[in-house]
Amino acid sequence: MTKGDILFKENDFIFSYRVGGILINNNKILLQKQVGDEGYAIPGGHVVYKETTEETLIREFKEELNADIKIRNLTAIGEIFFPWDNKPCQQICLYYNIEFNESNQIQLEDGFRGFDEAGDERFDLEYFWIPLEKLSEIEIYPKELVPHILSGSNNIFHFVSRQFL
Template sequence: MDILFKNDDFVFSYRVGGILIRNGKILLQRPKDDDYSIIGGHVAAMETSIETLKREFEEEIHTKIEVDNLLAIGEIYFPWGKRPCHQICLYYNVHLVNYDIPLDGVFHGYDGLDDKRIDLYFCWVPLEDLKNDVKVYPQELVPYILEPKKEIVHFVSKQI
């Protein structure tokens, strides 16, 4: 069971995301006709954040990763349908264990949420594009991807 609480007034979500950079490109996910986001998902009850991240990469793109270090903690506020959502997300740097996914371009995968299948596109995007016209959710994380700090950073993203 995901750590995802919903009531009539709000939604609370505990999520993790993996930042996978290779050859000057970052692997991002993109639902059809939406902005890019960091690959990851909701933490399940009694599952560590690292276990979740490994599981999500296996489920969504059928590959194994190793988790390197915690880069950032985000407090993110955004609309979830008609309700506000308060999300806590841990962002880790990760690397591939093997190279059984395309290492360039775009490929297809999927995720599930609320018993619905969500088709996703996974795209290798040049880091340079993050400075320009490519919008990545959450935007407040992008500077720390482009210029990582030695310490773990905390950011707040308010979209409501």
């Protein structure tokens, strides 16, 4: 976690302000999952106080993956409700289409490992390049985003995802 993450943990709920980067290369999308978990997610991280969402995404990809990216466009806004440590979490997440800068530093095949921090927690992560045609067959959070990714639309998509306890 970077000091100043916009992540509030109260006694009975959590609020999270996050940004995710949709990175597609050779008809494969980069996804992450926590080690030991079955579900995949879009890589990204928590927005830091006084940081724009675009700045956050560039920083997160550099910190977690040592990758330099360019922001293409905002593609989706999600209001996501899900359990986090047996508490309800309300998350606002902005998703951007992104691409590599000319100097790419991450593997384009196979999987690899990294980590993330949120609050006082550290999460070991695995990253995978998943073929777009398999995206509908895997467990991905939030699932409401999958049809929009597959459509290739440049319109901004707003969705609500509810996965309560």
